[in-house]
Amino acid sequence: MIKANHDKVEQIAHALLKYETLQVDEVQQILDGKGLEKPTVGELLAVEQAKRTPKDESTDKAGKKGDEGPALGAVPQLG
Numbered sequence: 001m002i003k004a005n006h007d008k009v010e011q012i013a014h015a016l017l018k019y020e021t022l023q024v025d026e027v028q029q030i031l032d033g034k035g036l037e038k039p040t041v042g043e044l045l046a047v048e049q050a051k052r053t054p055k056d057e058s059t060d061k062a063g064k065k066g067d068e069g070p071a072l073g074a075v076p077q078l079g
Contacts, residue, residue: 008030008031011030012027012031015030018040019036019038019040019041020041026038038040072076
């Protein structure tokens with residue numbers, strides 16, 4: 001069965017690598033030969049980060065200035 005549908009299995013595998021998770025209807029779209037038109041997690045995060053201004057990043061929820069910790073994806077510096 002997998003050998004007979006190798007192309008579809010490969011399409012699902014590529015979609016899982018790109019999107020990380022798939023809903024049942026999305027798997028069905030792939031099996032039906034339709035593409036998926038949805039943003040990746042990375043694209044969604046980039047949009048949310050772009051919405052933030054330097055003012056937003058320097059204040060906490062109570063409006064106090066403070067360190068919110070490292071930025072998403074930041075590599076900690078040792079030393």
